Structures are given as structure tokens and as C-alpha cells.
Amino acid sequence: MEKYYKRIMDKVLQDELSAFGAVLINGPKWCGKTTTAKQYVKSILNMQDPSQKSNYLKTAKINPLILLQGENPRLIDEWQLAPELWDAIRHDIDEKQKEGLYILTGSSKVDESKISHSGVGRISRVLMRTMSLYESTDSNGTVSLSDLFDSKSFNMTKSNLSINDISKLIVRGGWPNSIGKDIKVAMKQVAGYIQTIVKTEIKTIDGVERDEAKTLAVLKSLARHTSTQATDAKIVSDVESNHFSIHRNTLSDYLKVLRELYITDDLPAWSPKLRSKTTIRTSNTRHFIDPAFAASLLGATPDDLLRDIETMGLLFESLVIRDLRVYTDYLGGYVSHYRDKSGLEADAIIHLNDGRWAAVEVKLGSHDIDEAANNLIELVDKVDVKTGSGPTFLMVITGTEFGYQREDGVYVVPIGCLKY
16 A cells, blocks of 8 residues: 655644535645545545546536535545536535535636635635645654744754755655655656646646647746746747747736646735835746746756756755745745845745744855845845834745754754754
């Protein structure tokens, strides 16, 4: 039996099932949605079962309640193939007045016009990303993000990850099926996923035919601009330099579909009230849902990244952002980034729902830590704390060995030590 890696989503799912009639788990294909859901259900409806798919789709249109028959909690896997199930599930929850009846999984967003009710109060929606380094057991978890927010004591710590290890983790990605596999196997799996996106997923999400070569050109451009605020105009220019013409509206359509397939996961800008009149840049930072997509699209092996530290630094930042998002989702909050006209930036601003926040810079090596810490302190000086509270902590996340607190109070934390 294949090993099940415990996920942060396990606790989230249990909590949501105790409060709602159904829980919808969205996220990219093969990130582990179905496997995790199976740990908590007593019956399963697999909408992608090739021997039954046609019958299921017909039944969903005629009498979707039939497909809900089964012991609860019942898993409806890839429910978005039959949007009619949504309203049927909502109706069943209203009738039974119980929690924990259904778990739905979906690897693409559904056309909301095909459902008549949002499900608010009845169906909870959560996003499952690929595995963080703590979930894949690559991080030793000696530094807790939650403890930092609670101002608990911080002890010097040490990461088990070398720079070589980190290059492999970027390329491998966080898919459960890749954990423990030879890096060449993991790379083939990611490349195969990309081929599925280009040849199938990009066309089937809404039935619109899209050009495979253009799709790949867009993806490769996004990979080159990972962890930057590259504009749509820059992406258009990249695509056209590869002898493809693409209109800005067409690019917008491609980018929308990639978001709806949970392939891209751009980081929004933070807009605090500032003491100064500095202009805040509001462009999103480009990211894939997992840094392995960017590495594969760039044709980068672990050795290639070690020879190109600048590119590795950008992909390392994307890996850190992925992990921070996984941990912050669990803690209850969201992640954004800050950049102003003067060039001052923070790669991540972690916001918790209770109003606490922290600022983070990401640096692969040790030589940029001083500059990163100074940037964070300068950012805090610009924020108008009269309209809210100051940061709970400032942190530089690195690919280095040791974690410690600097004399200026800034934490230096290796990614190989971090957990939620």
C-alpha cells in the first residue's frame, strides 16, 4: 500500500466537516485532493470513471440526487464535470440539516452561472496546494510560523538541507507521487503534467480550442518571469519573439484559464497606508502553483540551477512563497508582496485574519541577509502604524544552514526549518 503523507489539509478538512454540510477541495491535479479526502469518507463517486462517466453525466442532468445515494461522508471526485450536482448537494444538506455529509474535489473552477446558489453557509471552499517541505518531511520543522506570531522564544536552529538538496527540491516539486522518487523520474512526471495541460486541459476546461504551441510559449514566458512583476505586455513580447502573434485579449484568456486550472498562482500586492507619499506598485508577482513547473519549462536540472544562481534564486523564492501560502492558509490568513516606486520591497507580507502581520524577504544565500534585513526595517518605518498595528515580526527566509535572531530583532530562518 502506498504511503500516505499526512497533510496540513487533514486538520483543515476535519474542522470544516464539523462546521459545514459539505467541503469543496479545489487545487491542481495530482496534488493529493482525492487521496486526502479518502481518509475521511465512507463512499465515493468518481466522476472520471471511464466505464461510468457517460452514465453519470446523463444521470446528473436528469436526476442528480440519485448520484448522491451512498453512505456519508460521500466523496464526489471532480464534481465540476457535472455542475448540476452542486444544487442537488445544497438541497440535500438543507433537507438533512447535518454537517459532514459530502466532500467534493475539483481541479478546475466551475462556471458559476451553471449553479443557482453559492452554497454559502452550507458548502465550505478550501484550496489545496502541492506539498510544502514540512509535509514532504524535507523541513525539520524546528521553527514554527505560529510560534513566531505568538512571540514565543526563538532558539538557534540548523537546517538539514544543503544547496544541492534545495536545487533538487525545486525541480522535484511538491506532488505526493514524486516524494521519494529518483529526481529524473520526478522531472519526467512534471514534464508529463505540462504536456497534459498543453494538449488537453487548456482545451477541455470550457470547450474552447486553444493553440498548443501558443500555450507552451505563454507558459515558457511565465517561467522566465517567475518571481517578477513582468507585465502582460512583456509576456506578449516574449510570445511574439517566438514567431507567434497573440493579442492582449487572447493572452488574458490564456492566463485566466491557467488560473482556473490552478497552474498559475500570482501573488497580489499589499497596499498599506504609508507615512510618505511613495507610490506603491500594484502589479502581481508571477508564480506557478509549484516552482517545479517553472524549472521544467526552463529545461532546468538541479545542476543547471546550481550553475545559474540568479535563476535558482528566483525559483527558490517561488518555493518559499508556496510554503508560506500553505502554512498561512492553515493559520487563517493570506500572503501578498510589497514594492514601491523607490524599489523597496518585501517578497512576502503574511496577514492573519486577526490583524497580525509579518514581513518577509527571501534570499537563497547568506551574502544578501544584511541588505534584506535592512529593507524590512526600512519598510516598517514607512508604514503608518496609527491606522493599524506594526508587524509582529520580520524574517529573512534563506537556503542557508543556520537559523537565528539578529541583534536588530530580524529572524533568519532556513526554509529547511520552517513549518506552520
